[in-house]
Amino acid sequence: MNLQTGPTVSAAIEARNVSRAYGSSWALKDCSLDIPAGSITGLVGPNGAGKTTLLSLATGMLRPTTGSIRVLGAVPGHGTAQLRKVGFVAQETPVYAGLSVAGHLKLGQRMNARWDAELAASRIRELKLDPRLKAGRLSGGQRAQLALTMALARRPDLLILDEPVASLDPLARRDFLAGLAKATAGPQMSVVMSSHLVSDLERICDYIVVLVASRIQVAGPVADVLAGHHLVSGPSVDRSDLPGDAEIISAARNLGQKTALVRAAAAPQQLAWTVTRPNLEDVVLGYLGRAGEGAVDDAAVEAAAVEPAAVEPAP
Amino acid sequence: MTWLTFRQFRAQAITALAAVAVLAVAYGYTGPHLADLYDKSGLRGCGSGPHCLSLATAFMKSLRADQVYPALFFAGILILLILPAVIGAFWGAPLVARELETGTYRLAWNQDATRTRWMAVKLGLIGLAAIATAGLLSLLFSWWAGPVNAAGGFPDNLGQFTRITPLMFIAQGVAPAAWAVLAFVIGVVIGIVVRRTIAAMAITIVIVVLLQFLWPNFIRPHLLTPVRATAPVTLEGLNSMLVSSSGGVAVAVNQPGTPRLPGAWVLSNYTVTPTGKTFYLPGTASSACAKGSPAQCDAWIAGQHLTQVVEYQPASNFWQLQWIETALLLFVTAGLGGVATWRTRRLLT
Numbered sequence: 001m002n003l004q005t006g007p008t009v010s011a012a013i014e015a016r017n018v019s020r021a022y023g024s025s026w027a028l029k030d031c032s033l034d035i036p037a038g039s040i041t042g043l044v045g046p047n048g049a050g051k052t053t054l055l056s057l058a059t060g061m062l063r064p065t066t067g068s069i070r071v072l073g074a075v076p077g078h079g080t081a082q083l084r085k086v087g088f089v090a091q092e093t094p095v096y097a098g099l100s101v102a103g104h105l106k107l108g109q110r111m112n113a114r115w116d117a118e119l120a121a122s123r124i125r126e127l128k129l130d131p132r133l134k135a136g137r138l139s140g141g142q143r144a145q146l147a148l149t150m151a152l153a154r155r156p157d158l159l160i161l162d163e164p165v166a167s168l169d170p171l172a173r174r175d176f177l178a179g180l181a182k183a184t185a186g187p188q189m190s191v192v193m194s195s196h197l198v199s200d201l202e203r204i205c206d207y208i209v210v211l212v213a214s215r216i217q218v219a220g221p222v223a224d225v226l227a228g229h230h231l232v233s234g235p236s237v238d239r240s241d242l243p244g245d246a247e248i249i250s251a252a253r254n255l256g257q258k259t260a261l262v263r264a265a266a267a268p269q270q271l272a273w274t275v276t277r278p279n280l281e282d283v284v285l286g287y288l289g290r291a292g293e294g295a296v297d298d299a300a301v302e303a304a305a306v307e308p309a310a311v312e313p314a315p
Numbered sequence: 316m317t318w319l320t321f322r323q324f325r326a327q328a329i330t331a332l333a334a335v336a337v338l339a340v341a342y343g344y345t346g347p348h349l350a351d352l353y354d355k356s357g358l359r360g361c362g363s364g365p366h367c368l369s370l371a372t373a374f375m376k377s378l379r380a381d382q383v384y385p386a387l388f389f390a391g392i393l394i395l396l397i398l399p400a401v402i403g404a405f406w407g408a409p410l411v412a413r414e415l416e417t418g419t420y421r422l423a424w425n426q427d428a429t430r431t432r433w434m435a436v437k438l439g440l441i442g443l444a445a446i447a448t449a450g451l452l453s454l455l456f457s458w459w460a461g462p463v464n465a466a467g468g469f470p471d472n473l474g475q476f477t478r479i480t481p482l483m484f485i486a487q488g489v490a491p492a493a494w495a496v497l498a499f500v501i502g503v504v505i506g507i508v509v510r511r512t513i514a515a516m517a518i519t520i521v522i523v524v525l526l527q528f529l530w531p532n533f534i535r536p537h538l539l540t541p542v543r544a545t546a547p548v549t550l551e552g553l554n555s556m557l558v559s560s561s562g563g564v565a566v567a568v569n570q571p572g573t574p575r576l577p578g579a580w581v582l583s584n585y586t587v588t589p590t591g592k593t594f595y596l597p598g599t600a601s602s603a604c605a606k607g608s609p610a611q612c613d614a615w616i617a618g619q620h621l622t623q624v625v626e627y628q629p630a631s632n633f634w635q636l637q638w639i640e641t642a643l644l645l646f647v648t649a650g651l652g653g654v655a656t657w658r659t660r661r662l663l664t
Binding site: 059060061062063079080083084086087088090091092094095096097099103106107108110111112113147150154 | 316317318319322323417418419421422424425426427428429432663664
């Protein structure tokens with residue numbers, strides 16, 4: 001069964017068999033995606049799974065080794081017209097330490113044709129940031145909020161956020177996600193945000209991509225993904241007991257009961273089984289567990305362990 | 316993009332402006348006094364007769380006796396000599412390297428401006444600032460040092476330290492501006508390659524200094540065909556003879572009884588026998604120079620019908636050399652600017 005939606009008229013991100021190598025190791029392997037425009041997409045996976053690589057490919061900061069990727073119908077990062085359409089909040093939310101908050105807004109205004117000064121100013125007011133404060137003296141949460149403001153005020157058609165809350169404390173995390181949710185409620189803007197925590201994504205996302213060990217495990221609208229997975233518990237749950245289209249993603253044994261995450265169009269039925277609907281976390285954890293059990297080839301796992309060094313700040 | 320460039324360059328620009336201002340005051344204040352001394356020396360419009368030579372010597376002696384003029388003269392040369400390395404290290408090297416080091420390149424290169432535009436504006440504006448800074452300082456110093464140049468240069472009129480000679484050449488005229496902008500672009504390219512600010516700064520300094528040393532030794536002498544002068548070696552000229560460790564004999568120029576080449580940059584100076592072979596002092600014990608008095612030795616050498624051969628760039632070639640060198644350096648600068656832009660477009664992709 002294919003959980004991916006078919007090609008849409010206007011895709012935010014359209015990837016065809018995209019792979020990206022660093023030297024001899026693969027950070028991303030054979031990735032195909034159709035993220036529909038207008039969706040709020042969560043890209044979830046463990047650290048080192050290739051999330052940054054995928055998002056960097058979408059911004060044009062990286063180029064694929066093989067395959068092709070189109071963002072809003074064009075080559076990512078190519079030319080001002082394309083750069084203008086895509087907003088990017090990079091990992092660790094880089095800002096200029098020596099430049100004030102107001103200086104950053106001025107930078108945004110001077111460098112971007114679509115800059116929404118009103119939006120930027122009101123966000124800074126709401127965040128109660130002192131415009132004169134140098135960005136280097138902001139807290140991690142404030143810095144992330146400033147970076148988000150910079151990206152939002154460019155009025156992008158697609159906003160890409162690479163683990164924007166990864167290094168934030170729970171309160172700053174909540175505030176950031178609230179700000180993002182508010183910003184995405186209004187205008188027709190596609191959002192793709194990565195995280196290694198499902199809880200960050202669950203509340204705001206309507207589309208999910210699970211990336212483990214350099215490969216896309218599952219991608220589709222959240223509702224479809226949930227409907228296509230089932231938690232099956234019983235004394236014994238084996239592949240042979242399941243209908244032909246079903247697949248056991250992962251299984252755990254506890255007190256003589258086996259609980260398996262099963263991918264199947266319809267819920268499997270057996271008298272001895274209890275079948276429940278998984279939540280998003282159950283599904284994602286299932287795929288994470290599967291990668292750990294070696295269901296994905298070793299080379300890819302090994303490759304995924306190598307953080308994409310080239311997109312990190314130079315050592 | 317222009318705004319961002321100015322904003323990120325603000326501190327460096329203020330430093331440069333302050334330095335230029337301080338030097339403008341120092342040289343601007345003392346310059347007219349120096350010109351006044353020159354006017355009073357009677358050198359203006361004097362020509363190159365023996366009478367003028369002694370006037371020039373007297374003028375330079377009076378300058379050397381002063382506390383301020385020699386200090387300002389050598390400070391000016393020193394500042395203009397190290398300026399390219401400083402500009403390369405502090406303006407060029409961090410341009411891309413710091414963005415990579417702090418990760419801000421991901422912010423900078425995800426605005427509307429393409430990397431090509433980002434680089435073109437940065438290289439263009441800061442390159443112009445480098446040209447302006449070095450150009451202004453060189454103009455200021457060239458103006459100030461005008462009387463010294465006219466009198467033959469420090470330390471006196473031996474012709475060893477005139478404006479066409481290596482140390483002075485890139486401290487006067489238009490070449491300093493070209494050296495500054497070239498060093499800037501070298502810094503940028505090294506920053507892109509090394510990706511670490513401090514390391515890039517250090518490497519830039521080494522490369523610029525190396526280039527400043529190699530260029531006048533291997534390239535500048537050939538930018539214009541050197542002039543070759545020959546003169547018979549006279550007994551009087553042998554008073555200023557230099558003998559090398561291999562026994563080669565060189566008779567100084569601009570001395571009594573030796574060729575007058577005022578303000579020239581001497582590239583080679585040697586002595587040949589009537590058959591055209593390079594002359595070496597005989598090492599045998601039988602020669603007059605081994606056992607006789609110095610006067611007997613000189614008399615013996617003078618009797619050998621030797622000819623002094625000097626290859627040099629005459630003082631009159633100064634401006635032509637300046638323009639050729641400037642054009643050449645700007646050409647290299649443009650090429651490196653292209654490399655920097657191309658590399659930045661592909662950086663980390």
